[in-house]
Amino acid sequence: MAKITLDNLAHSYLPNPTSEDDYALKELNHDWVDGEAYALLGSSGCGKSTLLNIISGLLHPSQGRILFNDRDVTMAPTTQRNIAQVFQFPVVYDTMTVRDNLAFPLRNRGADPAYIKERVQQIAHMIGMEATLDRKARGLTADAKQKISLGRGMVREDVNALLFDEPLTVIDPHMKWELRTQLKSLHHEFGHTMIYVTHDQTEALTFADKVVVMYDGRVVQMGTPQELFERPEHTFVGYFIGSPGMNVLDATVNGDTAVVAGTQISLGKSFGTPGGKVEIGVRPEFTSLSDGNEGLPVTIKRVEDVGRHKIVRADFHGTEINVIAAEGESISPDMNRIVFDMAGVNIYADSWRVAPMVA
Amino acid sequence: MNKTVNQKAWFLILPVLVLVAFSAVIPLMTVVNYSVQDTFGNNQFFWAGLDWFRDLMSSERMWDALGRQIAFSAIILVIQIPLGVFVALNMPKKGFWASFCLILMSLPLLIPWNVVGTIWQIFGRVDIGLLGYTLDSFGIDYNYTQNFYAAWITVIVMDVWHWTSLVALLAYAGLQSIPDAYYQAAKIDQASRWKVFRFIELPKIMGVLMIAILLRFMDSFMIYTEPFVVTGGGPGNSTTFLSIDLVKMALGQFDLGPAAAFSIMYYLVILVISYVFYTVMTNLDKRDGH
Numbered sequence: 001m002a003k004i005t006l007d008n009l010a011h012s013y014l015p016n017p018t019s020e021d022d023y024a025l026k027e028l029n030h031d032w033v034d035g036e037a038y039a040l041l042g043s044s045g046c047g048k049s050t051l052l053n054i055i056s057g058l059l060h061p062s063q064g065r066i067l068f069n070d071r072d073v074t075m076a077p078t079t080q081r082n083i084a085q086v087f088q089f090p091v092v093y094d095t096m097t098v099r100d101n102l103a104f105p106l107r108n109r110g111a112d113p114a115y116i117k118e119r120v121q122q123i124a125h126m127i128g129m130e131a132t133l134d135r136k137a138r139g140l141t142a143d144a145k146q147k148i149s150l151g152r153g154m155v156r157e158d159v160n161a162l163l164f165d166e167p168l169t170v171i172d173p174h175m176k177w178e179l180r181t182q183l184k185s186l187h188h189e190f191g192h193t194m195i196y197v198t199h200d201q202t203e204a205l206t207f208a209d210k211v212v213v214m215y216d217g218r219v220v221q222m223g224t225p226q227e228l229f230e231r232p233e234h235t236f237v238g239y240f241i242g243s244p245g246m247n248v249l250d251a252t253v254n255g256d257t258a259v260v261a262g263t264q265i266s267l268g269k270s271f272g273t274p275g276g277k278v279e280i281g282v283r284p285e286f287t288s289l290s291d292g293n294e295g296l297p298v299t300i301k302r303v304e305d306v307g308r309h310k311i312v313r314a315d316f317h318g319t320e321i322n323v324i325a326a327e328g329e330s331i332s333p334d335m336n337r338i339v340f341d342m343a344g345v346n347i348y349a350d351s352w353r354v355a356p357m358v359a
Numbered sequence: 360m361n362k363t364v365n366q367k368a369w370f371l372i373l374p375v376l377v378l379v380a381f382s383a384v385i386p387l388m389t390v391v392n393y394s395v396q397d398t399f400g401n402n403q404f405f406w407a408g409l410d411w412f413r414d415l416m417s418s419e420r421m422w423d424a425l426g427r428q429i430a431f432s433a434i435i436l437v438i439q440i441p442l443g444v445f446v447a448l449n450m451p452k453k454g455f456w457a458s459f460c461l462i463l464m465s466l467p468l469l470i471p472w473n474v475v476g477t478i479w480q481i482f483g484r485v486d487i488g489l490l491g492y493t494l495d496s497f498g499i500d501y502n503y504t505q506n507f508y509a510a511w512i513t514v515i516v517m518d519v520w521h522w523t524s525l526v527a528l529l530a531y532a533g534l535q536s537i538p539d540a541y542y543q544a545a546k547i548d549q550a551s552r553w554k555v556f557r558f559i560e561l562p563k564i565m566g567v568l569m570i571a572i573l574l575r576f577m578d579s580f581m582i583y584t585e586p587f588v589v590t591g592g593g594p595g596n597s598t599t600f601l602s603i604d605l606v607k608m609a610l611g612q613f614d615l616g617p618a619a620a621f622s623i624m625y626y627l628v629i630l631v632i633s634y635v636f637y638t639v640m641t642n643l644d645k646r647d648g649h
Contacts, residue, residue: 091544
């Protein structure tokens with residue numbers, strides 16, 4: 001178990017990167033605290049897997065250092081890092097039995113046979129495969145194979161960190177839930193540092209203590225699920241987390257008033273005069289419809305009933321605004337204005353959040 | 360569920376039946392026809408029953424040729440399969456050198472059989488051949504027209520040179536299809552190089568390797584041109600393989616009946632060995648799991 005430090009880390013797949021765009025992973029300084037469960041969230045191609053492979057040593061970074069408990073391991077091979085990693089698609093040794101698959105990492109490290117036997121039994125119980133221990137791994141379903149991969153990742157107790165690279169992609173939905181719960185209880189039991197890569201926000205938010213959101217090779221925000229929801233530091237976090245994502249509108253801001261396409265909105269707090277491309281971001285949860293004269297004039301395009309609540313899709317000068325309305329709420333044709341709850345309004349300059357001035 | 364009965368569907372497979380009839384069944388039947396008759400020329404045939412087959416069974420000449428043939432196929436398989444896999448494992452995975460190696464490896468496969476024979480025939484000659492002359496100047500008694508071992512070694516080395524590429528290319532294709540994640544997982548699991556080969560690479564290329572073994576077995580079992588050009592079956596009968604013997608019998612001595620019986624036996628042997636081999640291999644594959 002270890003604290004993992006990324007120091008000035010960056011990686012490019014090109015031999016001679018020149019501009020910042022050449023980097024798959026842009027300069028990054030970060031500490032992964034020992035024993036915490038992190039989720040690394042982001043869309044495909046944002047550098048999540050690159051970062052994971054650098055930590056496990058499958059890839060050597062173009063610049064910067066990586067430290068395990070303050071020991072420099074930047075150039076150390078995977079075998080010396082004592083890391084467990086589970087990949088997106090199941091990797092099993094076809095010709096071996098399930099038992100031998102699970103025992104493989106321990107045997108290669110010369111563990112005591114009695115201990116291996118006991119530990120394999122324990123892991124088999126955890127992944128629910130005790131009955132199939134003596135079958136060959138070949139011919140099992142993708143689900144079962146991925147469970148073996150997970151089991152092989154968890155079989156060593158002394159690993160520095162457990163890395164998961166979208167491990168539940170091929171698993172059935174009901175099994176996903178179960179395995180995620182097991183991973184979580186495993187984390188509580190052994191306190192490994194865990195890093196879980198995913199592009200599924202539900203998976204990230206339920207699994208992790210801290211969620212790290214990546215965008216375009218950069219970490220844009222790290223925080224608890226609540227922080228990500230209430231105070232997205234970057235418009236991407238706003239879009240990406242939440243269903244539907246945050247409404248983002250072009251605006252001009254001066255002090256405590258914002259002007260959105262000619263309509264004035266009082267913000268209640270002063271934001272100074274942010275420069276660059278200024279936007280106002282409000283989650284659909286903090287947006288409501290009104291039939292008064294206040295707020296932004298919109299046309300309602302359609303209403304989607306998703307069961308727990310309704311999603312109202314409205315059009316505001318060509319920009320879509322989503323509103324979440326309670327299930328019982330009636331929506332009348334007169335409602336052609338939307339108003340924002342000021343507690344949920346964030347101001348962005350060049351995509352980054354502007355903090356309100358303390359009065 | 361009631362199936363629709365429509366006998367007209369048979370017409371759909373008629374073209375295939377006709378094609379197979381002309382390409383395989385009818386020629387084979389003419390051979391069967393010869394094998395049960397005797398002729399003294401003039402296109403006159405007499406019924407001979409199974410006499411030719413009985414003769415064949417007690418023919419020392421046939422058994423010797425069969426023995427040599429089996430020995431030859433066994434030796435080249437034992438050399439070419441591991442060597443081909445070894446070469447494939449050490450070929451570059453991508454980039455300029457990968458293409459270079461692929462082209463280099465394909466070259467022997469593109470050379471016509473009789474040319475391969477001629478190349479080695481000249482290459483091995485003691486008077487003008489590079490190989491023969493060099494060996495001779497080192498004082499090694501190498502003369503494939505007179506020495507039994509020299510003849511066998513030449514024929515085997517020639518076949519290895521000609522066909523190892525095929526095994527290597529097939530194995531290479533199999534290796535290329537293994538996803539990176541397997542090698543990464545092996546690193547994470549701290550597997551040794553040998554274990555990576557034994558538990559990842561070998562199982563993954565088993566399918567193509569099986570095809571390689573089958574192809575090489577069938578091909579080598581029918582080998583004719585190269586040894587015919589190089590040694591002509593000699594010295595003595597030492598490199599007279601089944602097909603060389605068959606041609607001598609059918610076209611040299613014009614013994615149509617015995618040669619036809621020989622052909623049928625030859626065909627059945629290849630068929631049976633290939634079938635047994637294929638069944639064993641696929642069962643090995645399926646035995647576990649279910």
